[in-house]
Amino acid sequence: MSDAVYPNTPRPPAQAMLLAAGRGKRMRPLTDHTPKPLLQVQGRPLLEWPMRALASQGFTEVLVNTGWLGEQLPAWFGDRYAHGQPLPASALRYSREEIDFGEALETAGGIARALPQLADTFWLAAGDVYAPDFVFSRAAYAHFEASQALAHLWLVPNPEHNPAGDFALDPHGVLHDTAREDDSLPRYTYSTIALLRRELFQPPWCAIPPGNPQGVVAALAPLLRAAMAQGRVTGSLYNGSWTDVGTPERLAAINSKAR
Numbered sequence: 001m002s003d004a005v006y007p008n009t010p011r012p013p014a015q016a017m018l019l020a021a022g023r024g025k026r027m028r029p030l031t032d033h034t035p036k037p038l039l040q041v042q043g044r045p046l047l048e049w050p051m052r053a054l055a056s057q058g059f060t061e062v063l064v065n066t067g068w069l070g071e072q073l074p075a076w077f078g079d080r081y082a083h084g085q086p087l088p089a090s091a092l093r094y095s096r097e098e099i100d101f102g103e104a105l106e107t108a109g110g111i112a113r114a115l116p117q118l119a120d121t122f123w124l125a126a127g128d129v130y131a132p133d134f135v136f137s138r139a140a141y142a143h144f145e146a147s148q149a150l151a152h153l154w155l156v157p158n159p160e161h162n163p164a165g166d167f168a169l170d171p172h173g174v175l176h177d178t179a180r181e182d183d184s185l186p187r188y189t190y191s192t193i194a195l196l197r198r199e200l201f202q203p204p205w206c207a208i209p210p211g212n213p214q215g216v217v218a219a220l221a222p223l224l225r226a227a228m229a230q231g232r233v234t235g236s237l238y239n240g241s242w243t244d245v246g247t248p249e250r251l252a253a254i255n256s257k258a259r
Contacts, residue, residue, distance in 0.1 A: 021067030067104030101215035133240030
């Protein structure tokens with residue numbers, strides 16, 4: 001096991017987790033030799049975009065989970081990534097799922113593995129989504145900390161590849177797995193950007209022990225749905241630029257646009 005990823009010297013817990021462990025099968029052949037988070041988008045690795053956005057708001061303690069071709073990520077970013085003035089550097093740590101278990105653990109499994117290194121409240125963002133206008137707001141972080149919600153998800157208008165959306169958003173900003181009897185509730189797509197509370201990854205919501213020593217593979221959606229059933233997931237609609245960089249065609253489209 002690579003438990004050496006848990007530092008011996010005290011350091012602040014990570015305020016954000018960036019998901020970078022996926023295989024990126026739909027992006028082949030581009031991902032045959034390069035992990036998707038390192039594909040170039042507008043002149044920067046895809047993963048660097050949320051990293052810079054977090055740093056701009058002072059969230060500099062970041063954990064990255066790795067899987068497919070995972071060794072390339074610490075080789076590229078190191079443990080301290082300088083963005084250049086005026087942004088502060090990002091202090092990085094890695095959860096090497098491919099070393100520890102030989103495979104990626106999916107989102108909930110990966111978060112459970114990283115939980116000992118994460119703050120009680122932390123940002124989550126996928127390393128394969130391009131949202132250059134999103135602000136990882138300090139005010140949003142503080143508002144969520146003061147709430148009773150276990151998760152706050154940012155939703156986007158439904159893209160062509162997900163026309164039915166994922167979750168319904170009510171007028172009070174509470175998310176529902178279905179629109180229930182009220183078909184008028186709009187459904188949107190989960191952007192894969194969220195604020196999460198450690199409590200969501202503990203009983204009764206999650207049975208995986210912190211650190212996930214057995215390498216349980218688990219998705220996040222069942223945990224979110226269980227919390228939604230209790231009215232403990234809130235959401236906001238994000239109308240800025242957003243692309244799920246899931247195919248070579250989408251990547252090419254982004255790179256064809258000058259920013």
